[in-house]
Amino acid sequence: MSSNRDIDALIDMMAKLPGLGPRSARRAVLHMIRKKTLVLHPLTELLQAVALNVRECVNCGNLGSGAVCDICASEKRANGELCVVEDVADLWAMERSGVFRGRYHVLGGTLSALDAVGPEELRIPRLIERVSSEGITEVILALNATVDGQTTAHYIADQLDGHVRLTSLAQGVPIGGELDYLDDGTISAALKARKAV
């Protein structure tokens, strides 16, 4: 396409990243080639650094540079609250909100009979271990409000029932949300969970 093997291979590789397609990959690659010193070289170095340094925390599944991630290593985060998320992206989203000050447990997916994903594949045994060994008082199930996410939440709740306080994120109208644009399920959940003003 570009009459150069390396450029074509790079475009193909970039186009396979989530959120990119052939067109945006071409634009990104051209931009990188035009700005070799400002973009291409620093980007290559960062990819090398990430490949070399970043690994999964053995404790919670978060990404970090040591065997144990910064959150697990920090004593300040040991407040007895443990937030269970599906994915590192969900952990980052929680951290961006800046409200939660406890620790996390990244499952690495959701239970799925179809894809043969059982509890063993999901770091669930490690979760049960942590609840007793780390003196956890509350487990917050921050799983996605999808069928698979809720199935997984129910399974974990069953496993931990009686051992610890279990909570889940509130469901309702998102901040800035307009009723007219919300689905029936969200409105119905918000109505059921209505509170006194």
Add this chain to the structure above:
Amino acid sequence: MSSNRDIDALIDMMAKLPGLGPRSARRAVLHMIRKKTLVLHPLTELLQAVALNVRECVNCGNLGSGAVCDICASEKRANGELCVVEDVADLWAMERSGVFRGRYHVLGGTLSALDAVGPEELRIPRLIERVSSEGITEVILALNATVDGQTTAHYIADQLDGHVRLTSLAQGVPIGGELDYLDDGTISAALKARKAV
């Protein structure tokens, strides 16, 4: 954000690429970290290869691995036709159509009084040189149908007038286009250039 300096720097860098934002950069970076062997390592190697091997053709401004690009090096492409484009991305778009068999000349932008881009910044002197030295019989002005593109086309046409046959891409209804969705300018251009069936 991710509590890791390298990951944050990589996300910031990726988010600045055209077509990506913070959200898609986060998704792409997580995908790369999850697939270190399949994505992260090959991508790093390709970026290194491109940084090392790819450079601008001294003749036409296309990207390639030698001092002169494959198209300029190929005798088959010396059919006397020279297609003038703004950008390497436009050259790639022309090549994808697979119809043009001549050579290209990449201007590297358009004339712009506001941004102080004059003919010297745009490889226009080199174009005039090539027209006489390469035995060019037709110059096809394939510049974008924008104000800047058309200003540049007029300037080049002035410079080359009388030396060579000058053409430009036809304007009209795009293939698959619906009249109802086309702007007035396109419909008016298509009507003026109407042809017998």
